[in-house]
Amino acid sequence: MLHDNLTINSQGHLEFAGVDTTELARTYGTPLYLMDENRIRARMRLYRDAMKKYFGGESGPLLASKAFCCKAIYRIAAEEGIRTDLVSGGELYTASAAGFPLERAYFHGNNKTDADIRQAMDAGVGHFVVDNAEELQAVSACAVQRGQTQNILLRLTPGIDPHTHAAITTGKVDSKFGTAIETGQAAELVRVALRMPGIRLVGFHCHIGSQIFDVIPFCDAATIMLRFMAQMRQEGYEAQVLNLGGGFGVRYIEEHPVIDYEAAIAQLAAHIRNTCAELKMPMPTVLMEPGRSIVADAGLTLYTVGSVKTITGYKSYVSIDGGMTDNPRYALYQSDYTVLLANKASLPADFRATIAGRCCESGDLIQEDVLLQKPVRGDLLAVLVTGAYNYSMALNYNRVPRPPVVMIRDGKPYVAVRRESYADLTHLDE
Numbered sequence: 001m002l003h004d005n006l007t008i009n010s011q012g013h014l015e016f017a018g019v020d021t022t023e024l025a026r027t028y029g030t031p032l033y034l035m036d037e038n039r040i041r042a043r044m045r046l047y048r049d050a051m052k053k054y055f056g057g058e059s060g061p062l063l064a065s066k067a068f069c070c071k072a073i074y075r076i077a078a079e080e081g082i083r084t085d086l087v088s089g090g091e092l093y094t095a096s097a098a099g100f101p102l103e104r105a106y107f108h109g110n111n112k113t114d115a116d117i118r119q120a121m122d123a124g125v126g127h128f129v130v131d132n133a134e135e136l137q138a139v140s141a142c143a144v145q146r147g148q149t150q151n152i153l154l155r156l157t158p159g160i161d162p163h164t165h166a167a168i169t170t171g172k173v174d175s176k177f178g179t180a181i182e183t184g185q186a187a188e189l190v191r192v193a194l195r196m197p198g199i200r201l202v203g204f205h206c207h208i209g210s211q212i213f214d215v216i217p218f219c220d221a222a223t224i225m226l227r228f229m230a231q232m233r234q235e236g237y238e239a240q241v242l243n244l245g246g247g248f249g250v251r252y253i254e255e256h257p258v259i260d261y262e263a264a265i266a267q268l269a270a271h272i273r274n275t276c277a278e279l280k281m282p283m284p285t286v287l288m289e290p291g292r293s294i295v296a297d298a299g300l301t302l303y304t305v306g307s308v309k310t311i312t313g314y315k316s317y318v319s320i321d322g323g324m325t326d327n328p329r330y331a332l333y334q335s336d337y338t339v340l341l342a343n344k345a346s347l348p349a350d351f352r353a354t355i356a357g358r359c360c361e362s363g364d365l366i367q368e369d370v371l372l373q374k375p376v377r378g379d380l381l382a383v384l385v386t387g388a389y390n391y392s393m394a395l396n397y398n399r400v401p402r403p404p405v406v407m408i409r410d411g412k413p414y415v416a417v418r419r420e421s422y423a424d425l426t427h428l429d430e
């Protein structure tokens with residue numbers, strides 16, 4: 001199977017995190033998001049321990065909570081002693097409601113409103129990642145007004161194109177995120193930041209993109225950032241922190257490689273150490289912001305099969321009781337997924353199908369032209385590796401309620417997010 005938290009039991013049922021998925025579907029209904037808490041914790045520990053080992057000092061991961069955001073994940077991150085990033089007032093509110101220690105949070109976003117800035121300062125968020133000159137001004141003004149000093153990183157664009165999907169590339173010079181090194185604007189921003197009251201510049205941030213399998217683009221980004229840090233050092237400013245963002249890929253289908261995250265971190269650390277030696281500068285504290293690689297393969301979605309329709313001479317559509325509303329990633333990025341019938345997992349997958357959701361939208365598809373066990377109405381369809389950017393990107397188009405999130409810890413399921421009801425859907429309607 002694709003990952004070691006997936007097995008097939010003697011009844012031919014798919015098991016996830018040691019639990020029979022057909023039983024979970026019976027207990028909680030479908031569509032249903034499942035999350036493997038043990039795996040989430042294992043990945044957090046892997047990043048935490050490997051980054052400490054190879055980068056040293058205070059280096060470590062921040063959970064990129066946009067990949068999967070609810071109170072439970074912040075509680076888990078807090079218990080595992082890792083930091084988090086936040087990109088909106090809503091994520092900040094959720095982290096705060098979960099009791100996450102916000103001095104360990106980094107507040108991102110390319111357009112923080114004045115209200116966002118105040119909310120984050122009220123909550124005691126440890127660091128802001130400032131995107132641009134205007135925002136720098138706004139953060140400084142807010143801090144001065146409150147008589148405090150706010151720690152910040154500046155988000156820079158190193159000009160790297162890691163050849164991932166265009167919509168999830170973010171480190172290029174032409175980007176809505178960050179301030180460009182290449183144009184000289186980043187250096188100017190640093191000079192301005194150092195003169196500005198109410199802020200303490202602790203270092204720099206970049207993020208090159210997502211679903212990247214190769215460590216080389218990260219090394220290239222690090223080189224550019226370190227050279228920039230060396231240049232600033234010559235001007236008299238020594239940055240302590242280098243945050244390299246998130247982006248390591250995850251195996252969604254058999255054809256994707258297996259990534260050894262610890263080996264990748266070790267390779268990146270060796271590269272950074274060597275580059276610092278060449279530039280004759282001390283090793284900074286290194287932060288990373290993994291999202292997908294912490295939660296993606298800790299997730300799975302279960303659906304009930306409805307209509308199975310073969311259009312003579314064309315193809316077969318298998319419709320499920322969810323779709324783009326709980327997983328918009330195929331509609332947005334043509335993302336690859338592995339699908340199978342969880343109640344017939346040991347049968348041969350020889351039925352070619354397109355998996356369709358139930359929105360009034362032809363593009364509401366989960367996968368096209370995949371091989372599946374022969375389906376009938378009532379079968380249970382599993383889409384694997386849905387832990388990242390599924391629940392967090394779910395929507396209510398056609399007033400479809402969002403599925404619940406059931407976490408499994410040590411073989412025991414519990415509801416982390418309850419199923420949205422129709423009453424929840426009309427809750428805000430006057």
Ligand code: LLP
Nearest residue numbers: 064207210211245246247289290291292389
């Ligand atoms: N840090 C920053 C500043 C980011 O913008 C992102 C992702 C991350 C960290 C986490 O990256 P990860 O480790 O998860 O690759 N919705 C898209 C992905 C968008 C990623 C946006 N930023 C998808 O479903 O593929």
